[in-house]
Amino acid sequence: MPLLPPEPVWIINNQTLEDYCQQWSALDAIALDTEFIRTDTFYPLPGLIQVGAGADVFLIDPLEISQWSPLAKLFENPNVIKVLHACSEDLEVFKLLTGTVPRPLFDTQLAAAFANLGFSMGYQALLKHILNIDLPKDETRSNWRQRPLTEAQIRYASLDVTHLLEVYQHLNQLLVQTPKKAWLDDECLSLTLNVLPYDPDNAWQDVKRAWQLRPQQLAVLKALCYFRETAAREEDVPRNRIIPKGSLWPLARFQPKAINALREIPDMRSSIIRHHGEQILDIINAASQIPAEQRPGSLPPPLPKNAKDWGKQIKALISQQAVELEIPLELLTPNKLTSPLLRSWLDNGHFSLPDTLTGWRRDIIGPPLINQLNAMEEKGH
Incomplete structure (x- = not known):
């Protein structure tokens, strides 16, 4: 027997949206989700916004709404907790539509990880685990910009928020009396701070094998990556429509x-080549002649083999911390922690935390990890 959500309330004009936003502002928490398309564009194209409020489900049609300020005001209301699951792309949709993002935020995927139920759990698995409800996932790739939406789409979209507040209440109960609740709050806040960042100056540093290039070549790479990033945004197309990722290094x-x-x-x-070839050639020509003092410095090569043993030690120490804290290792270890730790040892002869390690992780991981590593170094590993 199919799982049936409540009959949704459609919001298809500005006045109705404003009226309901005022009602929702009196609640302790609301559930949020979005459906969008992102196949031929840089930015997501919104198709639907779902709101769970109490036992009711509301579907906001972004193709019909032109005044988003009531929703923006609700998003910034500090008294209403906004509950989402795996929300990074939803936040982009909200930022594009309203100019802001929901705060305070409670991400149930992150909360499940802090509760040690599993890392990066899908909503379907989480709903099954907590409420023993089987959620169908049969409309994930459908066209959310078509009108009218099908009954199957409407049912799927409604179910995504029907039980989300129950999941939130369960997870919050597990965490609220523990230090993990503050860590979760810190993590959720950080999610909201860098939505749709615009920093094309640093895109070149993520290109594989960039360390093999000389400074003159890196200047070309940096200029090409800057153009790729800015043009993709301006034209609202995927980056690979401007310059394919695999072409960047050979071009430089x-x-x-x-x-x-x-x-x-x-x-x-x-x-x-037809659309951007001449421009790419001009960029290469100009960047190749940048004076030496204005070129990027060479990037460090991959870590030497003698650092691999230390890498294993670092992972083992953090793994032990994760076990003691009862949270997944992937949650405790941020990206790009091991390499900067090892580089600090190679450069200075002792271990120090990178500036990129911030917030609750720095407090939790930092002192014991650095003390243990430097003690091991003094004893000759």
Whole structure:
């Protein structure tokens, strides 16, 4: 027998949205979700916004709404907790529509990880685990911008928020009397602080094998990545429609000077050469002549083999901390922690925490990890 959500209330005009936002502002918590399309665009195209309030489900049609300030005001109301699951892309949709994001935020996927139920749990699995409810997932890839939506789409979208507040209450109860609740709050707040960041200056540092390039080549790489990032946003197309990811390194390395030479670059499709070829050549030419003192410094090479044993030690120490704290290792260990720790040891002969490790993790991981590593170093590993 199919799981049936309550009959949703449609919100398809500005006045109705304002009226309901005023009602929701009196609640302790609301559930939120979005449906969107992101196949041929840089930014997500909103198709639907779902709101769970008490036992009711509301569907906001973003194709019909033009005044988003009431929802923005609700998002910024500190007295209403906004409950979402795995919300990073939802936050982008909300930022684009309303200019702001929901705060305070309670992400049930993160909360499940802090409660040690599992890392990166899908909503379907979480609902099964907590409420023993089987949620169908049969409309994930459907066209959410079509009108009218099908009955199956409406049912699917409604179910995504029907039980979300129950899940929130259960998880909050598990965490509220523990230090983990403050860690969760810290983590959820950090999610809301860098939605749709715009920093094309640093995009070049993420290109694989960039460490193999000389400073003159890195100047070209940086200029190409800047253009790729800004043009993708301006044209609202995926980055690979501007310059394919696999073309960036060879373009910087070989610096072609003619359209025919671009055709020799891996992944450079004819459509890209037709639309952006001349511009790419101009960027390469200009960046290749940047004075030496203005070029980026060389990137450090991969860590040497003698650092691998230390990497294993770091992972083992953090794994032990995760077991003691009863949280998943993946939650405790942020990206790019091991490498900067090892580089600090290689450069200075002792371990120090990178500035990128902040918040609750720095407090929890930091002192014991650094003390143990430096003690091991003094004893000769």
